[in-house]
Amino acid sequence: MKFDPPLVSGTLVQRYKRFLFDAILDDGSAITGSCPNTGSMRGLTAPGSRIWMSQSDSPTRKHRHRLELVEADDTVVGINTGLPNRLAEEAIRAGLVVADLGTYPVLERERKYGRNSRIDILLSGPDRPPAYVEVKNVHFRRAAGLAEFPDTVTARGAKHLEELGDMAEAGFRAVMLYLVQREDCSRFRICADLDPAYAAGFRRALSRGVEAYAVKCAVTSQQIRPVASIAMDEPGLADL
Structure with missing residues (x-):
């Protein structure tokens, strides 16, 4: 996925109220923009960080600039949860x-299913059961080479795991896909110490037949591109 029009760069001043950030553009202009990520963004909000933003003059947009990328740990990280x-x-x-x-010949997005939810991707074809694919955005890294999810408690994420398990037990294919928007990780792990309930839900989902995979992306200021599947570590039993 290429950024078109090209992104503009600057320096992060602060991210606040979940939805907003202040920055200084490279030309010295001070701006306030929208942040398309309501999560904690742990490790990605340090003042002074190099950032990249998209721009829009749409009359329906309150802020012209939208945060897309943050440089952290000497790599560029995608933070927009609308892209995974x-x-x-x-x-x-x-x-x-x-x-x-x-x-699968047919791919649909945002189909209703489960308990008043929408599945991110539904794959179907005439010769096999449909595949329900739930996608989670991942950008958290504490240890070198190890991506983790979640970076804070997510009751909604645990609900999605339970609903995927329901689909698997009903005879459908159910897939949990963790999309890592950074290239400096070769492994993925469920973050059991920050959300033990999610980690327990993940183990339960696997026991019910849910498949789980992680894919990392190459991220630059020009494009984000999925490049490789990465190994998944089990959440530590001592953390549950």
Whole structure:
């Protein structure tokens, strides 16, 4: 996925109220923009960080600038939670998740299912059960090479795991896909110490037949591109 028009760069002053950030553009202008990530963004909000923003003159947008990328740990990290479904589709079609997922002839997004929820991606075809794919955005890293999710408690995420388990037990295929918007990680792990309930829900989902995969992306100021499946570590039993 290429950024078109190109992003503009600057320096982060602060991110606040979840939805807003202040920055200084490279030309010296001070701006306030929107942050398309309501999570904690742990490790990605340090004042002085190099950032990249998209721009829009749409009359429906309150703020012209939207935060897209943050430089942290000497790498560029994608923070826009509106992009993972699109990137996941690219990864599936390229066979990066697991090869047979990419052979489903029909791919739909945001279909209603479960308990008043929407599945991120629904794959279907005439010769096999549909595959329900839930996508989670990942940008948290504490140890070198290790991406983790979640970076804070997520009751909504635990609900999604339970609903995927329901689909698996009903005879459908259920897939949990963690989309890592940074390239400096070769492994992925469920963050059991920050959200033990989610980690327990993840183990329960696997026991019910849910598949789980992680794919990392190459991220630059020009584009974000899924590049490879990465190994998944089990959450530590001592943390549960």
